[in-house]
Amino acid sequence: MDIRIVGAFGGESPAHRMTCFVVDGTTALDAGSLTRGLELEDQYRIRDIIISHSHMDHITSLPFLVENVFGRTEEALTIHCTRESMANIRKNMFNNDTWPDFTKIPEKHLPSIQFQEITAEVAFELRGVTYLPVTVDHIVPTVGFLVGSHDSAVLYTSDTAPTKRIWEIANATPTLKAVFMECSFGNAMEKIALISKHLVPTLVAEEVKKLKRDVPVYLYHLKPPHIGVIRKEVAALGNPNLGFLEQDRTYTYA
Template sequence: MQVRVLGCSGAIAKDCRTTSFLVDTDLLVDAGTGVGDLTLEEMAGVDDMVLTHCHLDHIAALPLMLDAVGGRRTRPLRVHALRATIEALRAHVFNNIIWPDFESIPSPEAPFVTFHDIAVGQTLLLGSATPKRIEVLPAVHTVPACGFAVSRADGGAHWVFSGDTERNAPFWDRVNALEVAMLVIETAFSNREQALAERSLHLSPTMLADELAHIEPGKDYPIYITHTKPAETEEITSQIETLAGRQVSGLAQRDIRWLKADGILTF
């Protein structure tokens, strides 16, 4: 399996696209502005989308994608999300004011999109090109949110994505029970902005170290940092490297890497 990083920034700027990952060719994880780098054929080839939550940087490209390729598809795009996320999309995006209601276009019997409820702890089997198992993981954010663990349908190691989250002990309880190939975890703000990180339920480098300390001894896998604010990316990177160099618990001896748009992760 492979994950193509379409966007991994916490906001937009030149060469910075917001969160979205293409797993193989048929599954999108979140629909940030990075989706715009896909060709029409690539977008039309996506059968399923899973969303971590309803914030704009994670859903901005969904309505535009449906407009671009809805008519090219032979069946609706299936969007899987928490009930609260679906309700927010219906009320605030697909409401015939901000954007057309593509649940009923071109007809209620054959719409461009269908929405499907998920819940934390649930496991989904999705994908036609390469069947995938997606487990819905807990997240702690300002709106109902989740993360995901993705593996082949027949088993194997997982690509784990934290989604937007702050301190989250239940997440680690579950992750420690999985075979993990790699972890993608957010660190949105620098330590200088730690108060803002705590108020907005995001992580800073110091909080990241505290969270990674939950990884059980003997578990060793690459950890990719995502969702950094473009204005603070260099500062966040430097602070994480400094903490790791000081052998701070959680970061000591960890294989810390940084995501880049259009990167490919294989597992």
């Protein structure tokens, strides 16, 4: 299984690519920067988009992806998300005001996009990779994912405040190879982080204690003004397992 980091949300790049990972070239995990981070040819290969929650930095490229791939295939793009995220995306994005409702275009029986509802703790499979949504603690309904293939699994927390269930799932997964975890602000902004339900380095350290598996934990979602501080504060924690997702890198798990 290959996971390409199309948007780490926190790379120093001025392109400021938002949260988006692509699994095996065909499945997007969040859609913050599919159209900004992928060449057109690579955009045409995307068939399924799995959305963790309805915040803009995780969905903003959806309208442009639909436009870019429109007419390239008979099959609709499938957006997999919870019922709550689906309602938000329909209401705020594909609402015929912000962007056309592509679930009815070109016509209802042959739409450009279709929604597939997912449910927490009910795994689904796409092209040999399984995805288990797990509820985390964010200001809108949000799920992280355990992504598994063959003898490997990777845990993606999505955006969350301190949480519990996803660590139980991680600890019960012997094939776990890595964790992609959020860290949004520096320690001085812990109050803001907790109000907006995100993490800072000291909270990351507490979360990592809940993880009983000795695997690398790659941080993502560093808000650009705080990148320098976060990197320094994470280094000061002295935990050799803690690192940062690298923009544009592809992580391969056998």
